[in-house]
Amino acid sequence: MAAFDPASALLGGALIGLAAVLLMMLSGRIAGVSGVLGGLLTAPASDRSWRIAFIAGLIAVPLIAALFGRPLAKPVMPGWLVIVAGGLLVGFGTRYGSGCTSGHGVCGISLLSLRSIVATCVFMATAAITVAVVRHGIGG
C-alpha cells in the first residue's frame, strides 16, 4: 500500500468530480456507479449501451496504465465466504438505498441533498464499525 499522499488524493478526487460534471453537462446523467451498473439489470435496452461504455472506461484505465509499465496489482482480498457476503451486501444495499460512494457520497452531497448526506453518514458508520469488529474484535 502506498503511503498517504494528499496531493494525489486531491487530484484523483478532482478527476472523479470532473467525470461526474462532464457526464451531467453532456448526457444529463448522474455518475453513480451502482446506479450505472444496476441500470443494466432494470433499464430498457436502449438505455444500456452508455452504461456498458462507462464501465468499459473504468476497466480500460488499468489496462492503459499497464501499457505504460504501471500495471495495477491485484487487490488484497479476504476469504471467499467474506467476498461473497460482502458482494451481496454491496449489491443489495446500494440498490435498496439508491446509491453508493459515488452516487450519494459525491453526486448527492454536491447537490446538498440531505438524503445523500444521511446515506453517506450511515454507510461510512457501518463500514467503520465493520472494520473495527473485523480488525480489532470490538464487540465481536
Added chain:
Amino acid sequence: MPILVAFGCGLIFGAGLLISGMTDTQKVLGFLDVLGSWDPSLAFVMAGALAVTGAGYALARRGAKPMLAARHLWPDKRDIDRPLLVGAALFGIGWGLVGLCPGPALENLATGSAQVIVFVGAVLVGMLAHQLWTTSAAAPPAGEAADG
C-alpha cells in the same frame, strides 16, 4: 456520441480512482479503520471530488439542457425513509468487509483477480435479488428510483 462521452467519463473517473489509490482495498480499509493507523486519503478524495462536482453541478443547473440529452436527470427523491437507511447500512457492512465499493470493484476486474470477479458477480446477484424482491412484492417499498 453519448456512448463515446460515457466511455470518456469512465476513463476519467477510473483515472481518478487509480491516481488517488482508491482501487487499493488496504487504503480504503485504512481510512475506515479509525482505531488503527488511520489513512485520511479517502477524505481528501471526497474533498477534491466535492469541490469540482459542487461547482460544476451549480453551472449545469443554470444551463438549459445537456448537449446530448433532452434534460438533466437530477435525482428528485427527498425522503429519508427506511429503504435509504437500511440500504446504506447494508452497503456499508459489505464495503467494510472487503474494502471495495462498486467503482473500484469494476476497475479491479482489469487485474484478472478471481476474487474480484467473484465479488462483482455477488454484487450483481445482490442487485438482481433486490430487483426480484421489489417487483414480486404486492406493494413495492418506496425508494427504488436510483439517485445514483
